[in-house]
Amino acid sequence: MYRSRSRFVALAMAACALVGHAVAVAVVQPIAAVCRFLGYHFGEACALASAKHDARPMVALRVKAVAFAASMLKRESPVLSPTWRMCPSV
Structure with a gap:
């Protein structure tokens, strides 16, 4: 029974390490890419x-x-008469 439990704990820890590594890689790679991008442009x-x-x-x-x-x-400014309008067609 003792040996079975220790194997289970070892297997569970290995599975957690594998999942943790995958999560860490998924998080760290984009952050590292952004840091490289900003560092280059800076x-x-x-x-x-x-x-x-x-x-x-x-x-x-x-x-x-x-x-x-x-x-x-x-530049000479135009002289505006009282009959001057914006639109010359009116």
């Missing part, structure tokens, strides 16, 4: 942020912004 983002950029594109953007502001200041 590393790429840090590499892009820390890279030295040329100052010329920023100067070009500033020149374009100043030119746009100057063109907006030079």
